[in-house]
Amino acid sequence: MSIKIKKSGRIIKAPEHFLTKEDAKSPEVMRRKFLVASASSAAASFAALGLAGATRPAAAGVGEGDPNILNLPAHSTGLGQPVAANPYGMPSQFEKGLQRRESPGLTRVSAASVAFTPLQGTFGIITPSGLHFERHHQGWWDIDPSKHRLMVMGLVKNPKVYTMDDIMRLPSVSRIHFIECGANSAMEWGNVAVPTVQYSHGMVSCSEFTGVPLSVLLEDCGIDMKKAKYILGEGADGSSMTRTIPLDRALDDVIVAYGMNGEMLRPENGYPLRLVVPGIQGVSWVKWLRRIEVGDMKWATKDEAIHYVDLMPDGLHRQYTGIQEAKSVITTPSGGQTLLDKGFYNISGLAWSGRGKIKRVDVSVDGGRNWRTARLETPVLTKAFTRFNIDWVWDGGPAVLQSRAQDDTGYVQPKINQLRAVRGTRSIYHQNAIQSWKVAENGEVSNVQVY
Ligand code: MTE
Numbered sequence: 001m002s003i004k005i006k007k008s009g010r011i012i013k014a015p016e017h018f019l020t021k022e023d024a025k026s027p028e029v030m031r032r033k034f035l036v037a038s039a040s041s042a043a044a045s046f047a048a049l050g051l052a053g054a055t056r057p058a059a060a061g062v063g064e065g066d067p068n069i070l071n072l073p074a075h076s077t078g079l080g081q082p083v084a085a086n087p088y089g090m091p092s093q094f095e096k097g098l099q100r101r102e103s104p105g106l107t108r109v110s111a112a113s114v115a116f117t118p119l120q121g122t123f124g125i126i127t128p129s130g131l132h133f134e135r136h137h138q139g140w141w142d143i144d145p146s147k148h149r150l151m152v153m154g155l156v157k158n159p160k161v162y163t164m165d166d167i168m169r170l171p172s173v174s175r176i177h178f179i180e181c182g183a184n185s186a187m188e189w190g191n192v193a194v195p196t197v198q199y200s201h202g203m204v205s206c207s208e209f210t211g212v213p214l215s216v217l218l219e220d221c222g223i224d225m226k227k228a229k230y231i232l233g234e235g236a237d238g239s240s241m242t243r244t245i246p247l248d249r250a251l252d253d254v255i256v257a258y259g260m261n262g263e264m265l266r267p268e269n270g271y272p273l274r275l276v277v278p279g280i281q282g283v284s285w286v287k288w289l290r291r292i293e294v295g296d297m298k299w300a301t302k303d304e305a306i307h308y309v310d311l312m313p314d315g316l317h318r319q320y321t322g323i324q325e326a327k328s329v330i331t332t333p334s335g336g337q338t339l340l341d342k343g344f345y346n347i348s349g350l351a352w353s354g355r356g357k358i359k360r361v362d363v364s365v366d367g368g369r370n371w372r373t374a375r376l377e378t379p380v381l382t383k384a385f386t387r388f389n390i391d392w393v394w395d396g397g398p399a400v401l402q403s404r405a406q407d408d409t410g411y412v413q414p415k416i417n418q419l420r421a422v423r424g425t426r427s428i429y430h431q432n433a434i435q436s437w438k439v440a441e442n443g444e445v446s447n448v449q450v451y
Contacts, residue, residue, distance in 0.1 A: 091130075100131055103199050111139035112239075114181070116202025119331045119350065124377075125176070125385035127205035129261045134268045135181050135203065135282060137239035137303075143288055145264075145272040148236070150217075150256070154294035157222030164272050168258060170212045170220075175255065175278070176384045178352045180204035180324045182281030182308055182429035188416075190425045192447050196336040200435065200447060201329045204352070206385035209276045210259030214292070215251045223294055232293040232301075233275045233286035242301040243284045244320070245277060247294075253278045253383075256289065278383040279354030280322040281429065283308050313424035324354035326413050327432035328361055328388070328405035339443035342396035347374070351386045353407035358386040360406045365392055367400035367436065367450045368415070374403070399439040400450060417451040 091098070100115035107113040117133040127133075134140070145164045153159040184203035187193035194200050214231070231250045235241035245254065255276040258264060265271040270287030277284045283303060298304070298320070310318040328351035333339060347365075351358045357380055362371040374388040388403070405413045416433035423430075438448040 098131070100134060101198060101202075103194070112137050114183075114203055116198045117205050118198045119202055119204075119329070120197050120334050120337065122331075123387075125206050125350070125379075125381075125387050126261065127207055127385075129207065129263070129266050129269070132205040132207060132260075132266065132269055133181070133203050136237070136268075137241060138237055140268045141237060141288065142267040143236065143272060148272050148288075148290070150273060150289060151291045152217055152221045152294075153291070154232075155224040155228045155296065156218070156294050157224065158220075160221050162217070164258065167212055167217075167256065167273070170216055172210055172212055172259075173255060174208055174210040174259070175253070175276075176206065176208045176379075176381050177276060177278045178204055178206040178324075178383065178385050179276075179282050179285055180327075180352070180354075182283060182322075182324070185327075185431040185433070185435075186428045188433075188449070189420075189427055189431055192449050194335075195447055197329060197331055197334040197435075200335070203282070204350075206350075206352070207260050208262065209255055209257040211255040211257030211273075211276065214254040214256055214275075217256060217292070218251070218294065227296050228294045229296045230294075230298055232291075232295060232299050233284070233289055234291040234293070235270075235286045236288040236290040240301075241283075241286050241303060242299065243286055244298045244301070244304055245275075245280075245284060249277070249280070256292075277322075279324060279356075281308070281324055284322055308429060310423065310429055311426045313426075321430060324352070325430065325432050326353035326355070326358070326405045326407040326411050327351070328358075328403040328413060329435045330363070330401050330403050330437060333401065333439065333445050334437050335445055335447040337445045339394055339439060339445070341443075342394045345392045345394055346389055347392045347401065348387070348389050349374075349403050351376075351388055351403070351405040352384065353405065353409075353411070354383060355411065356408045357382050358405055359408045359410075361386075361388040362404045362406075363388075363390045364402045364404070365399045368402055368434070371404065394439065396441065398441055400448065401437045401439065401445075402434050402450070404434050415451065416449055 098118050098121040100117060102110060102113055102115050115134040117127055117131050122128065122131065148164055150162045150167065181203035185200055188200060229247050230244050231247060233243050233245065257274055257276045258272055260266065260269060265274060273289045274287045275285050275289055304320060310321055312318060328349055330347055330349040332348050333345060339345065347363055351361045358376065361374045361376065363374045364371050372390060374390040377387040377389060380386050413432060413434055419433045436448050436450040438446050
Protein backbone atom coordinates (compact mmCIF):
# COMPACT_ATOMS: atom_id res chain seq x y z
CA MET A 1 0.00 0.00 0.00
CA SER A 2 1.42 3.40 -0.87
CA ILE A 3 0.60 6.30 1.41
CA LYS A 4 0.93 9.84 0.16
CA ILE A 5 1.18 12.31 2.99
CA LYS A 6 2.21 15.79 2.07
CA LYS A 7 4.32 17.81 4.47
CA SER A 8 4.45 15.15 7.16
CA GLY A 9 6.16 16.14 10.37
CA ARG A 10 4.63 19.61 10.48
CA ILE A 11 1.91 20.50 12.93
CA ILE A 12 -1.09 22.49 11.82
CA LYS A 13 -2.50 24.32 14.78
CA ALA A 14 -6.23 24.12 15.45
CA PRO A 15 -8.27 27.35 14.81
CA GLU A 16 -8.47 27.93 18.57
CA HIS A 17 -4.81 28.77 18.52
CA PHE A 18 -5.46 32.00 16.61
CA LEU A 19 -7.28 33.54 19.58
CA THR A 20 -5.62 35.89 22.07
CA LYS A 21 -6.09 35.49 25.83
CA GLU A 22 -8.50 38.49 25.90
CA ASP A 23 -10.61 37.04 23.09
CA ALA A 24 -10.98 33.86 24.98
CA LYS A 25 -12.61 35.72 27.88
CA SER A 26 -15.53 36.96 25.71
CA PRO A 27 -17.60 34.11 24.32
CA GLU A 28 -19.14 36.28 21.57
CA VAL A 29 -15.82 37.62 20.28
CA MET A 30 -14.44 34.15 20.50
CA ARG A 31 -17.29 32.73 18.44
CA ARG A 32 -16.97 35.43 15.73
CA LYS A 33 -13.20 35.27 15.62
CA PHE A 34 -13.29 31.49 15.52
CA LEU A 35 -15.43 31.60 12.39
CA VAL A 36 -13.24 34.21 10.72
CA ALA A 37 -10.11 32.36 11.68
CA SER A 38 -11.51 29.16 10.33
CA ALA A 39 -12.40 30.73 7.03
CA SER A 40 -9.32 32.84 6.48
CA SER A 41 -6.24 32.11 8.56
CA ALA A 42 -6.70 28.39 8.60
CA ALA A 43 -7.54 28.28 4.92
CA ALA A 44 -4.46 30.36 4.17
CA SER A 45 -2.32 28.09 6.30
CA PHE A 46 -3.66 24.99 4.63
CA ALA A 47 -3.12 26.53 1.20
CA ALA A 48 0.46 27.38 2.12
CA LEU A 49 0.97 23.78 3.15
CA GLY A 50 -0.32 22.47 -0.14
CA LEU A 51 -3.53 21.19 1.37
CA ALA A 52 -5.76 23.79 -0.35
CA GLY A 53 -9.36 22.72 -0.35
CA ALA A 54 -8.67 19.74 1.85
CA THR A 55 -10.25 21.06 5.02
CA ARG A 56 -11.29 24.54 3.98
CA PRO A 57 -14.76 25.34 5.30
CA ALA A 58 -17.56 25.31 2.74
CA ALA A 59 -18.38 28.91 3.75
CA ALA A 60 -15.19 30.01 2.03
CA GLY A 61 -16.71 28.76 -1.23
CA VAL A 62 -13.45 27.55 -2.67
CA GLY A 63 -12.45 24.06 -3.75
CA GLU A 64 -14.21 20.74 -3.59
CA GLY A 65 -13.61 19.96 0.06
CA ASP A 66 -12.34 16.74 1.56
CA PRO A 67 -14.54 13.80 0.53
CA ASN A 68 -13.56 12.11 3.80
CA ILE A 69 -15.58 14.83 5.53
CA LEU A 70 -18.21 15.66 2.93
CA ASN A 71 -19.32 12.11 2.05
CA LEU A 72 -20.68 10.55 5.17
CA PRO A 73 -19.21 7.07 5.61
CA ALA A 74 -21.21 4.00 6.65
CA HIS A 75 -19.98 4.34 10.23
CA SER A 76 -21.67 7.73 10.51
CA THR A 77 -25.00 6.64 9.10
CA GLY A 78 -25.50 2.97 9.97
CA LEU A 79 -25.68 0.76 13.03
CA GLY A 80 -22.36 -0.35 14.46
CA GLN A 81 -21.47 -3.78 15.75
CA PRO A 82 -23.00 -4.98 19.01
CA VAL A 83 -21.22 -5.17 22.33
CA ALA A 84 -19.25 -8.33 22.97
CA ALA A 85 -18.91 -9.01 19.23
CA ASN A 86 -15.28 -9.55 20.27
CA PRO A 87 -15.58 -10.95 23.80
CA TYR A 88 -11.84 -10.49 24.14
CA GLY A 89 -10.96 -7.22 22.38
CA MET A 90 -8.37 -7.14 19.62
CA PRO A 91 -6.49 -4.22 17.99
CA SER A 92 -7.99 -2.54 14.92
CA GLN A 93 -7.63 -4.40 11.64
CA PHE A 94 -5.61 -1.38 10.47
CA GLU A 95 -2.95 -2.09 13.09
CA LYS A 96 -2.32 -5.68 12.12
CA GLY A 97 1.21 -4.95 10.87
CA LEU A 98 2.34 -4.25 14.42
CA GLN A 99 3.44 -7.67 15.57
CA ARG A 100 6.11 -9.55 17.43
CA ARG A 101 8.46 -10.88 14.79
CA GLU A 102 11.02 -13.66 14.69
CA SER A 103 14.37 -12.64 13.21
CA PRO A 104 14.83 -14.75 10.07
CA GLY A 105 17.70 -17.22 10.40
CA LEU A 106 18.55 -16.32 14.00
CA THR A 107 17.94 -19.84 15.33
CA ARG A 108 17.40 -23.18 13.62
CA VAL A 109 14.25 -24.09 15.54
CA SER A 110 11.40 -21.71 16.25
CA ALA A 111 10.70 -23.40 19.60
CA ALA A 112 14.13 -22.22 20.75
CA SER A 113 13.96 -18.70 19.46
CA VAL A 114 12.94 -15.09 20.02
CA ALA A 115 10.02 -12.99 18.83
CA PHE A 116 10.93 -9.31 19.12
CA THR A 117 8.72 -6.47 20.41
CA PRO A 118 7.95 -3.77 17.80
CA LEU A 119 9.30 -0.91 19.92
CA GLN A 120 8.86 1.50 17.00
CA GLY A 121 5.09 1.25 17.30
CA THR A 122 4.39 1.30 21.04
CA PHE A 123 3.62 4.37 23.14
CA GLY A 124 4.31 5.25 26.75
CA ILE A 125 6.05 2.69 28.95
CA ILE A 126 3.74 -0.35 28.99
CA THR A 127 4.22 -3.03 26.35
CA PRO A 128 0.84 -4.48 25.35
CA SER A 129 0.77 -8.11 26.51
CA GLY A 130 0.28 -9.42 22.97
CA LEU A 131 3.46 -7.60 21.88
CA HIS A 132 5.62 -8.58 24.88
CA PHE A 133 8.75 -10.25 23.49
CA GLU A 134 9.03 -14.05 23.75
CA ARG A 135 12.13 -16.07 24.38
CA HIS A 136 11.83 -19.81 24.86
CA HIS A 137 14.56 -22.40 25.08
CA GLN A 138 12.25 -25.30 24.34
CA GLY A 139 8.90 -23.93 23.23
CA TRP A 140 5.97 -22.60 25.25
CA TRP A 141 3.03 -24.33 26.91
CA ASP A 142 -0.44 -23.37 28.07
CA ILE A 143 -0.38 -25.10 31.45
CA ASP A 144 -3.59 -26.02 33.30
CA PRO A 145 -3.41 -23.86 36.45
CA SER A 146 -5.47 -26.37 38.46
CA LYS A 147 -2.67 -28.90 38.00
CA HIS A 148 0.25 -26.53 38.41
CA ARG A 149 2.24 -26.76 41.65
CA LEU A 150 5.06 -24.72 43.20
CA MET A 151 7.39 -26.55 45.59
CA VAL A 152 9.53 -24.56 48.06
CA MET A 153 12.25 -26.71 49.66
CA GLY A 154 15.89 -26.83 50.74
CA LEU A 155 17.08 -24.80 53.71
CA VAL A 156 13.58 -24.16 55.10
CA LYS A 157 11.89 -25.52 58.24
CA ASN A 158 8.62 -26.41 56.50
CA PRO A 159 8.99 -27.40 52.84
CA LYS A 160 5.67 -26.79 51.08
CA VAL A 161 3.83 -27.44 47.85
CA TYR A 162 1.51 -24.61 46.80
CA THR A 163 -1.41 -24.76 44.39
CA MET A 164 -2.27 -21.65 42.37
CA ASP A 165 -5.20 -21.06 44.72
CA ASP A 166 -2.84 -21.14 47.70
CA ILE A 167 -0.57 -18.59 46.06
CA MET A 168 -3.34 -16.27 44.93
CA ARG A 169 -4.73 -16.07 48.48
CA LEU A 170 -1.47 -14.58 49.80
CA PRO A 171 -0.76 -10.82 50.07
CA SER A 172 0.13 -9.50 46.61
CA VAL A 173 1.95 -6.53 45.07
CA SER A 174 1.75 -4.97 41.58
CA ARG A 175 4.88 -3.37 40.13
CA ILE A 176 5.90 -2.01 36.74
CA HIS A 177 9.24 -3.39 35.56
CA PHE A 178 11.13 -3.91 32.33
CA ILE A 179 12.42 -7.34 31.39
CA GLU A 180 15.37 -7.45 29.00
CA CYS A 181 17.01 -10.57 27.64
CA GLY A 182 20.76 -10.43 28.32
CA ALA A 183 21.20 -11.07 24.60
CA ASN A 184 19.28 -7.95 23.52
CA SER A 185 21.34 -6.05 20.89
CA ALA A 186 23.81 -8.99 20.84
CA MET A 187 23.94 -9.05 17.05
CA GLU A 188 25.54 -5.60 17.05
CA TRP A 189 28.68 -6.40 19.07
CA GLY A 190 30.93 -6.69 16.01
CA ASN A 191 29.18 -4.52 13.44
CA VAL A 192 25.80 -3.25 12.27
CA ALA A 193 23.67 -6.33 11.71
CA VAL A 194 19.95 -5.58 11.67
CA PRO A 195 17.88 -2.80 10.08
CA THR A 196 15.23 -1.83 12.63
CA VAL A 197 14.79 -1.12 16.34
CA GLN A 198 12.48 -4.12 16.57
CA TYR A 199 15.42 -6.45 15.89
CA SER A 200 18.21 -4.34 17.42
CA HIS A 201 16.42 -3.70 20.75
CA GLY A 202 13.14 -5.67 20.75
CA MET A 203 14.18 -8.24 23.37
CA VAL A 204 12.96 -5.82 26.03
CA SER A 205 9.44 -5.12 27.23
CA CYS A 206 7.83 -3.46 30.24
CA SER A 207 4.71 -4.61 32.07
CA GLU A 208 2.89 -4.34 35.34
CA PHE A 209 3.40 -7.64 37.15
CA THR A 210 1.24 -8.86 40.02
CA GLY A 211 2.12 -11.60 42.47
CA VAL A 212 3.43 -12.58 45.85
CA PRO A 213 6.78 -11.23 47.03
CA LEU A 214 9.20 -14.18 47.14
CA SER A 215 10.10 -13.09 50.68
CA VAL A 216 6.53 -13.91 51.78
CA LEU A 217 6.79 -17.49 50.47
CA LEU A 218 10.25 -17.99 51.98
CA GLU A 219 9.02 -16.72 55.34
CA ASP A 220 5.94 -18.92 55.10
CA CYS A 221 8.22 -21.94 54.73
CA GLY A 222 10.50 -20.85 57.58
CA ILE A 223 13.69 -20.04 55.66
CA ASP A 224 16.86 -20.81 57.61
CA MET A 225 18.37 -17.34 57.62
CA LYS A 226 21.59 -18.58 59.26
CA LYS A 227 22.51 -20.96 56.46
CA ALA A 228 20.61 -19.71 53.38
CA LYS A 229 22.63 -17.71 50.84
CA TYR A 230 21.01 -18.41 47.47
CA ILE A 231 17.76 -19.57 45.97
CA LEU A 232 17.24 -21.57 42.80
CA GLY A 233 14.23 -21.11 40.50
CA GLU A 234 13.20 -23.97 38.21
CA GLY A 235 10.76 -23.96 35.29
CA ALA A 236 8.31 -26.72 34.34
CA ASP A 237 9.15 -26.76 30.61
CA GLY A 238 11.53 -29.18 28.94
CA SER A 239 14.43 -26.72 28.90
CA SER A 240 15.31 -27.42 32.58
CA MET A 241 15.62 -23.70 33.09
CA THR A 242 17.24 -23.23 36.47
CA ARG A 243 18.82 -20.05 37.79
CA THR A 244 20.60 -19.06 41.00
CA ILE A 245 19.55 -15.80 42.69
CA PRO A 246 21.46 -14.35 45.67
CA LEU A 247 19.34 -14.28 48.84
CA ASP A 248 19.56 -10.51 49.44
CA ARG A 249 18.05 -9.92 46.01
CA ALA A 250 15.48 -12.69 46.46
CA LEU A 251 14.30 -11.03 49.67
CA ASP A 252 14.37 -7.53 48.15
CA ASP A 253 12.07 -7.07 45.14
CA VAL A 254 11.63 -10.50 43.52
CA ILE A 255 8.00 -11.46 42.84
CA VAL A 256 6.40 -14.84 42.18
CA ALA A 257 4.01 -13.42 39.61
CA TYR A 258 0.76 -14.64 38.08
CA GLY A 259 -0.54 -11.32 36.73
CA MET A 260 0.62 -9.17 33.85
CA ASN A 261 -0.98 -5.90 32.78
CA GLY A 262 -4.16 -6.51 34.75
CA GLU A 263 -4.84 -10.10 33.71
CA MET A 264 -3.22 -13.49 34.16
CA LEU A 265 0.19 -13.96 32.52
CA ARG A 266 0.02 -14.94 28.87
CA PRO A 267 1.08 -18.57 28.22
CA GLU A 268 4.10 -17.38 26.20
CA ASN A 269 5.24 -15.36 29.20
CA GLY A 270 5.02 -18.15 31.77
CA TYR A 271 1.33 -18.74 32.64
CA PRO A 272 0.39 -19.47 35.33
CA LEU A 273 3.50 -18.54 37.36
CA ARG A 274 6.86 -16.89 36.73
CA LEU A 275 9.67 -15.21 38.60
CA VAL A 276 10.01 -11.45 38.23
CA VAL A 277 13.58 -10.43 39.06
CA PRO A 278 13.67 -6.64 38.55
CA GLY A 279 16.79 -5.24 36.88
CA ILE A 280 18.23 -8.69 36.14
CA GLN A 281 18.56 -10.24 32.67
CA GLY A 282 15.48 -12.08 31.42
CA VAL A 283 16.88 -15.60 31.76
CA SER A 284 16.52 -15.35 35.57
CA TRP A 285 12.81 -14.59 35.19
CA VAL A 286 12.01 -18.31 35.21
CA LYS A 287 8.71 -19.03 33.46
CA TRP A 288 6.24 -21.81 34.33
CA LEU A 289 7.91 -21.72 37.77
CA ARG A 290 7.51 -25.05 39.57
CA ARG A 291 10.28 -25.19 42.21
CA ILE A 292 12.25 -22.93 44.50
CA GLU A 293 15.15 -24.38 46.40
CA VAL A 294 16.98 -22.56 49.17
CA GLY A 295 20.71 -23.33 49.42
CA ASP A 296 24.07 -22.09 50.61
CA MET A 297 26.04 -22.29 47.31
CA LYS A 298 25.52 -21.24 43.73
CA TRP A 299 24.21 -24.18 41.70
CA ALA A 300 26.29 -23.49 38.55
CA THR A 301 23.55 -24.88 36.30
CA LYS A 302 24.02 -25.10 32.54
CA ASP A 303 22.28 -21.75 31.98
CA GLU A 304 24.70 -19.95 34.31
CA ALA A 305 27.99 -21.86 33.99
CA ILE A 306 28.12 -22.48 30.22
CA HIS A 307 25.46 -20.17 28.78
CA TYR A 308 24.78 -16.58 29.80
CA VAL A 309 28.46 -15.96 30.48
CA ASP A 310 30.52 -13.11 29.00
CA LEU A 311 33.59 -14.04 26.94
CA MET A 312 36.27 -11.45 27.67
CA PRO A 313 39.10 -10.49 25.27
CA ASP A 314 41.64 -12.49 27.35
CA GLY A 315 39.63 -15.68 26.79
CA LEU A 316 38.18 -15.87 30.31
CA HIS A 317 34.44 -15.96 30.96
CA ARG A 318 32.59 -13.74 33.38
CA GLN A 319 29.81 -15.64 35.17
CA TYR A 320 26.77 -14.41 37.10
CA THR A 321 26.71 -10.98 35.44
CA GLY A 322 22.99 -10.48 35.70
CA ILE A 323 22.37 -6.73 36.01
CA GLN A 324 21.12 -4.92 32.94
CA GLU A 325 22.99 -1.59 33.00
CA ALA A 326 21.42 1.70 31.85
CA LYS A 327 20.44 1.74 28.19
CA SER A 328 18.27 3.80 25.88
CA VAL A 329 17.17 3.87 22.28
CA ILE A 330 15.31 6.29 20.04
CA THR A 331 12.27 4.39 18.81
CA THR A 332 11.07 7.04 16.39
CA PRO A 333 12.53 8.15 14.04
CA SER A 334 14.38 4.84 13.85
CA GLY A 335 15.81 2.41 11.32
CA GLY A 336 13.52 1.53 8.43
CA GLN A 337 11.36 4.63 8.81
CA THR A 338 11.37 7.51 6.30
CA LEU A 339 10.96 11.20 7.02
CA LEU A 340 8.67 12.58 4.32
CA ASP A 341 9.48 16.24 4.66
CA LYS A 342 11.77 18.55 6.51
CA GLY A 343 10.27 20.34 9.50
CA PHE A 344 9.12 19.43 12.98
CA TYR A 345 9.54 15.94 14.44
CA ASN A 346 9.04 14.58 17.92
CA ILE A 347 12.02 12.37 18.72
CA SER A 348 10.77 9.72 21.11
CA GLY A 349 12.44 6.82 22.83
CA LEU A 350 12.82 4.56 25.83
CA ALA A 351 15.41 4.38 28.59
CA TRP A 352 15.83 1.87 31.42
CA SER A 353 18.32 0.77 34.06
CA GLY A 354 18.61 -2.42 36.08
CA ARG A 355 20.07 -0.42 38.96
CA GLY A 356 17.27 2.05 39.57
CA LYS A 357 15.65 5.09 38.01
CA ILE A 358 16.61 6.95 34.87
CA LYS A 359 17.91 10.37 35.88
CA ARG A 360 18.50 11.96 32.51
CA VAL A 361 18.55 11.25 28.77
CA ASP A 362 20.53 13.39 26.34
CA VAL A 363 19.83 13.38 22.63
CA SER A 364 22.16 14.26 19.78
CA VAL A 365 21.19 14.82 16.14
CA ASP A 366 24.77 15.24 14.91
CA GLY A 367 26.36 11.92 15.87
CA GLY A 368 27.35 12.93 19.40
CA ARG A 369 28.99 16.35 18.83
CA ASN A 370 26.23 18.28 20.57
CA TRP A 371 23.69 17.04 23.12
CA ARG A 372 20.38 18.39 24.40
CA THR A 373 18.57 17.01 27.46
CA ALA A 374 15.28 15.29 26.62
CA ARG A 375 12.01 15.53 28.54
CA LEU A 376 11.39 12.51 30.78
CA GLU A 377 7.70 11.67 30.79
CA THR A 378 6.17 10.58 34.08
CA PRO A 379 6.03 8.17 35.74
CA VAL A 380 9.77 7.64 36.14
CA LEU A 381 9.91 4.33 38.02
CA THR A 382 12.70 2.17 39.30
CA LYS A 383 13.82 -0.66 37.00
CA ALA A 384 11.11 0.29 34.50
CA PHE A 385 10.92 1.90 31.06
CA THR A 386 11.08 5.70 31.07
CA ARG A 387 9.69 7.43 27.99
CA PHE A 388 11.63 10.45 26.72
CA ASN A 389 10.68 13.02 24.09
CA ILE A 390 12.42 15.99 22.51
CA ASP A 391 11.52 18.41 19.70
CA TRP A 392 13.56 18.43 16.53
CA VAL A 393 13.31 20.48 13.35
CA TRP A 394 14.89 18.56 10.51
CA ASP A 395 16.58 20.86 8.01
CA GLY A 396 16.66 18.19 5.31
CA GLY A 397 20.39 17.53 5.67
CA PRO A 398 22.07 14.32 6.84
CA ALA A 399 21.74 13.71 10.58
CA VAL A 400 22.72 11.02 13.08
CA LEU A 401 20.30 10.58 15.98
CA GLN A 402 21.53 9.20 19.31
CA SER A 403 20.28 8.97 22.88
CA ARG A 404 22.44 8.58 25.99
CA ALA A 405 20.90 7.53 29.30
CA GLN A 406 22.13 8.19 32.79
CA ASP A 407 20.69 6.44 35.86
CA ASP A 408 20.46 7.56 39.46
CA THR A 409 23.75 5.84 40.35
CA GLY A 410 25.46 8.30 37.97
CA TYR A 411 26.27 5.55 35.42
CA VAL A 412 26.27 6.89 31.84
CA GLN A 413 25.42 4.68 28.84
CA PRO A 414 28.69 4.03 26.93
CA LYS A 415 29.59 4.37 23.24
CA ILE A 416 30.10 1.12 21.35
CA ASN A 417 33.88 1.58 21.13
CA GLN A 418 34.09 2.22 24.90
CA LEU A 419 32.25 -1.04 25.49
CA ARG A 420 34.44 -2.94 23.00
CA ALA A 421 37.62 -1.58 24.63
CA VAL A 422 36.71 -3.49 27.81
CA ARG A 423 34.62 -6.39 26.55
CA GLY A 424 36.05 -7.08 23.06
CA THR A 425 33.79 -8.11 20.18
CA ARG A 426 33.14 -11.78 20.95
CA SER A 427 30.61 -11.20 23.71
CA ILE A 428 26.94 -11.95 23.35
CA TYR A 429 25.31 -10.48 26.44
CA HIS A 430 24.88 -7.05 28.02
CA GLN A 431 25.39 -4.86 24.95
CA ASN A 432 24.04 -1.51 26.16
CA ALA A 433 25.87 0.88 23.83
CA ILE A 434 24.48 4.15 22.48
CA GLN A 435 22.45 3.41 19.33
CA SER A 436 22.88 5.61 16.23
CA TRP A 437 20.28 6.13 13.50
CA LYS A 438 21.40 7.90 10.34
CA VAL A 439 18.89 10.13 8.56
CA ALA A 440 19.84 10.51 4.88
CA GLU A 441 18.93 13.53 2.78
CA ASN A 442 16.11 11.53 1.16
CA GLY A 443 14.67 10.97 4.65
CA GLU A 444 15.55 7.28 4.92
CA VAL A 445 16.64 6.22 8.41
CA SER A 446 19.21 3.44 8.80
CA ASN A 447 21.23 1.67 11.49
CA VAL A 448 24.86 2.86 11.74
CA GLN A 449 27.63 2.64 14.33
CA VAL A 450 29.44 5.82 15.37
CA TYR A 451 32.70 5.65 17.33
N1 MTE B 1 11.91 -19.85 31.72
C1 MTE B 1 11.71 -21.09 31.26
N2 MTE B 1 11.13 -21.98 32.07
N3 MTE B 1 12.08 -21.45 30.01
C2 MTE B 1 12.67 -20.54 29.16
O1 MTE B 1 12.97 -20.89 28.01
N4 MTE B 1 13.55 -18.26 28.90
C3 MTE B 1 14.23 -17.24 29.66
C4 MTE B 1 13.30 -16.64 30.71
N5 MTE B 1 12.64 -17.67 31.44
C5 MTE B 1 12.91 -19.24 29.63
C6 MTE B 1 12.49 -18.92 30.95
C7 MTE B 1 14.77 -16.16 28.87
S1 MTE B 1 16.25 -16.47 28.12
C8 MTE B 1 14.20 -14.93 28.82
S2 MTE B 1 14.95 -13.65 28.06
C9 MTE B 1 12.91 -14.67 29.44
O2 MTE B 1 12.36 -15.82 30.06
C10 MTE B 1 11.93 -14.18 28.38
O3 MTE B 1 10.70 -13.94 28.93
P1 MTE B 1 9.46 -13.65 27.98
O4 MTE B 1 9.35 -14.78 26.99
O5 MTE B 1 8.28 -13.52 28.86
O6 MTE B 1 9.77 -12.36 27.28
